[in-house]
Amino acid sequence: MKFLAARRRNPLVALGLLLVALVAVGGGYAAIANIQPAQASASSQTQVEEGKRLYLAGCSSCHGMAAQGTSNGPTLLGVGAAAVDFQVSTGRMPLAAPGAQAIVKTPTYNETQIAALAAYVASLAPGPAIPTAEDTSFDNADVAQGGVLFRTNCAQCHQAAGQGGALTQGKWAPNLMQATPKEMIEAMITGPASMPVFSDGTLPIKDKQAIISYVNNLQNASSPGGLDLGRLGPVTEGLFLWTAVFAALIAAAVWIGIKAR
Amino acid sequence: MSTTSPVETKGAAAATYLDQRLGSNKFLARNLGKVFPDHWSFMLGEIALYSFIVVLLTGTYLTLFFKPSMVELVYNGSYVPLKGIQMSEAYSSTLDISFDVRGGLLIRQMHHWAALLFVAAMSVHMFRVFFTGAFRKPRELNWIIGVVLVTMGLGAGFTGYSLPDDLLSGTGLQIIRGIVQSIPVIGTWGAFLLFGGEFPGTDIISRLYPIHILLIPGLILALVTVHLIMVFTQKHTQFPGPGRTNDNVVGYPLLPVYMAKAGGFFFIVFGVIALIGGLVSINPIWIFGPYTPDQVSAGSQPDWYIGWLDGALRLMPNLESTIAGFTLSWNVLVPSVIIPGLLFTALGAYPFIEQFVTGDKREHHLLDRPRNAPTRTALGVMALTFYLLLFIGGGNDLIAAAFNMSINSIIWFLRITLFILPPLMFVLTRRICLGLQRRDNAKLLHGYEAGRILRLPHGEFIEVHEPLSVKELAVITSKSDISPLPIPQKTDIDGVKNKNYKSESRRAKLSHFFYGENIPLPTAAEIAAGQAHVAHDAAIEAPLHAYEDADQIENFHGGVLHHPGMAQTNAEQQDDR
Numbered sequence A: 001m002k003f004l005a006a007r008r009r010n011p012l013v014a015l016g017l018l019l020v021a022l023v024a025v026g027g028g029y030a031a032i033a034n035i036q037p038a039q040a041s042a043s044s045q046t047q048v049e050e051g052k053r054l055y056l057a058g059c060s061s062c063h064g065m066a067a068q069g070t071s072n073g074p075t076l077l078g079v080g081a082a083a084v085d086f087q088v089s090t091g092r093m094p095l096a097a098p099g100a101q102a103i104v105k106t107p108t109y110n111e112t113q114i115a116a117l118a119a120y121v122a123s124l125a126p127g128p129a130i131p132t133a134e135d136t137s138f139d140n141a142d143v144a145q146g147g148v149l150f151r152t153n154c155a156q157c158h159q160a161a162g163q164g165g166a167l168t169q170g171k172w173a174p175n176l177m178q179a180t181p182k183e184m185i186e187a188m189i190t191g192p193a194s195m196p197v198f199s200d201g202t203l204p205i206k207d208k209q210a211i212i213s214y215v216n217n218l219q220n221a222s223s224p225g226g227l228d229l230g231r232l233g234p235v236t237e238g239l240f241l242w243t244a245v246f247a248a249l250i251a252a253a254v255w256i257g258i259k260a261r
Numbered sequence B: 001m002s003t004t005s006p007v008e009t010k011g012a013a014a015a016t017y018l019d020q021r022l023g024s025n026k027f028l029a030r031n032l033g034k035v036f037p038d039h040w041s042f043m044l045g046e047i048a049l050y051s052f053i054v055v056l057l058t059g060t061y062l063t064l065f066f067k068p069s070m071v072e073l074v075y076n077g078s079y080v081p082l083k084g085i086q087m088s089e090a091y092s093s094t095l096d097i098s099f100d101v102r103g104g105l106l107i108r109q110m111h112h113w114a115a116l117l118f119v120a121a122m123s124v125h126m127f128r129v130f131f132t133g134a135f136r137k138p139r140e141l142n143w144i145i146g147v148v149l150v151t152m153g154l155g156a157g158f159t160g161y162s163l164p165d166d167l168l169s170g171t172g173l174q175i176i177r178g179i180v181q182s183i184p185v186i187g188t189w190g191a192f193l194l195f196g197g198e199f200p201g202t203d204i205i206s207r208l209y210p211i212h213i214l215l216i217p218g219l220i221l222a223l224v225t226v227h228l229i230m231v232f233t234q235k236h237t238q239f240p241g242p243g244r245t246n247d248n249v250v251g252y253p254l255l256p257v258y259m260a261k262a263g264g265f266f267f268i269v270f271g272v273i274a275l276i277g278g279l280v281s282i283n284p285i286w287i288f289g290p291y292t293p294d295q296v297s298a299g300s301q302p303d304w305y306i307g308w309l310d311g312a313l314r315l316m317p318n319l320e321s322t323i324a325g326f327t328l329s330w331n332v333l334v335p336s337v338i339i340p341g342l343l344f345t346a347l348g349a350y351p352f353i354e355q356f357v358t359g360d361k362r363e364h365h366l367l368d369r370p371r372n373a374p375t376r377t378a379l380g381v382m383a384l385t386f387y388l389l390l391f392i393g394g395g396n397d398l399i400a401a402a403f404n405m406s407i408n409s410i411i412w413f414l415r416i417t418l419f420i421l422p423p424l425m426f427v428l429t430r431r432i433c434l435g436l437q438r439r440d441n442a443k444l445l446h447g448y449e450a451g452r453i454l455r456l457p458h459g460e461f462i463e464v465h466e467p468l469s470v471k472e473l474a475v476i477t478s479k480s481d482i483s484p485l486p487i488p489q490k491t492d493i494d495g496v497k498n499k500n501y502k503s504e505s506r507r508a509k510l511s512h513f514f515y516g517e518n519i520p521l522p523t524a525a526e527i528a529a530g531q532a533h534v535a536h537d538a539a540i541e542a543p544l545h546a547y548e549d550a551d552q553i554e555n556f557h558g559g560v561l562h563h564p565g566m567a568q569t570n571a572e573q574q575d576d577r
Ligand code: HEM
Pocket: B041, B042, B043, B044, B045, B046, B048, B049, B050, B052, B122, B123, B125, B126, B129, B134, B135, B139, B142, B143, B144, B145, B146, B147, B148, B149, B150, B220, B224, B227, B231, B235, B236, B237, B238
């Protein structure tokens, strides 16, 4: 194993792999079948092949030929299908440009391609799987408990109303108002960028579902008090006071002053 | 219709009834005719007053339902996303006010908006008083009352913000605890005393409650009363204008004009507060959740008037030193205790500082135009700039998130500009003031530019100047030129040494700093000559309008326009062409 691992990191081997990949694109499936982990079933085998092809073309420049990581991107060994699905389906990957944090944009790949990429990366090393429909259902979850968990685990970065917030050095925790249940679970189990990983050990799936149900509530809640001013708290309230309310009263004062004359 | 109406007789009867018992007629006769000058900026104090009244009324309603207790209970009200959650009674009763008390949310929101408006109006009122020099003798004491009122306003706001025991208010209290702890020697002990033990304890809300609903409003009410009585007895200041002097007041009688306007304005302020209280959400505590010390939300901010203090705290570098085993937390002490302490002291002392520096002990009932006190205006703008930079610092995280910037760069940018921009604004403001003074003088000597360009028959273009209106003339010439204190002599004529030389020369230097740069008004004779000249020019300009009908101009004295070779009469002009 050690010997193999050492050889995999050799750049010449990476070059070799590229050649091998080219052959694969040409249709020589059998040639590379040897280095695939044995557990892949026959039907997903083609999916993994397709994933590998996409990976080598779109991702390997940063993540390395064998997903071992380069100076341009971290290793993907062990990140799991969930991480790939999250990163690629939100458009974060492939990274458009280096920056403090990946930008969300329209996805470059379609659903089948994303599934293929995820299957390929998952085939390299075990990692969190894409959440199932059962995982993401929150029909029986406790909203109020979810609120407590959200405020304890997530609000310090994502803000109590899920409006997002600034982190250090130009990084940020995004607004969660558009996040889907699947994205939420994936974010929690993979911990993208500076977000910590909330494994099922620290935060059981039931608690995750409760959190989803609370965020879902925030996403759909009306504002009982009227115009919600972005739910950003005292800053937008102060802004509204000075720009709208105070300005209106000054205008009234001036108007009364003119009327008197 | 010379007969008295029934209403009038009834009114007279009532007045007589009251007069026989209170002796009120003499009082009313003396005071209701009292004249109030008029300017929109004199209504800023009124906005503060009216919003304070709204705060009192709505606050009273809230006390009927609010329970200032930190006893833990399980929420069972109608807001589902918090059902079954442990929380303090204070928080749960605020939820009840919001969701289960009729009109509760409207009143809560009105109370909060009115409180924000109260402090805002008070602050701008203060700046009006500052920049117009209304704080000068004999109104220094009223200025000090004002400064105490601002402080009370901040205190009222902060204690109120802390009462609902939601995540934001608890976060604010935690910062207060840190501030108290940072005070050397007594800090730790003081924090224990304030919170009745470890933070957050179970006492703080019930302790803040009487301060918020009784002590501070009582003090504000008392001080506002004294404040207004003083405005009344000292008479209001007025802006310069025709017929307005330091010894009279030109304006409208208290009754009916001023009362009608003030009453109307009260309803406008009340109406605006009611409108936003009903339509715009403020402090949605149900989203922040109940306070527990292990939670904090990103973007936790104080209300706007504490923002500058939060900003100071956010911008301060992390400095601590240990002296004899005790930690001195400069990182908290400087921004939260020392800076506000110094600023408020300077604010309260300003009238006396200025009096000392200028040696001006005269009474002032005529307001300064800000440009005519360039150093004061510049100092004010400098302080305002400093304040605003701290204020921006208080929202650094939201600014970073909204504009995709790095919070670290914002902090460093503000740290540096905090030292550069205020002095720069000082210099710039003084320059602008002096520039405006120069323009005033130019207007006195050459009239104002009417904005009309004329082409004379021979092709020359001139810009028409017109004489100033009576009002403008009075406003500009209201400026009083004061020369700085003389530089003292080391020894007098007899060669006796001046014992106070050092202090006198220091004071003279300060006085030069304050008055040194000034553009003196032209003399009365120069002004009269200038205006007469302009009037003359303007008079000859009139027929030029009709130049299209050249034939009708019989005797045109264009020569007055200082053009030697110019045609003099209509006939000559025709020849020229
Ligand atoms: C509770 C808050 C306050 C209320 C309700 C209030 C109310 C008023 C009112 C109604 C007037 C007369 C109209 C006007 O000039 O605007 C006035 C005048 C005055 N206020 Fe205030 N004020 C408050 C706070 C302050 C503060 C914070 C200061 C300064 C630090 C201040 C200093 C003065 C002075 C010096 C005058 C006399 C102005 C003049 O005669 O030109 N006041 N106040």
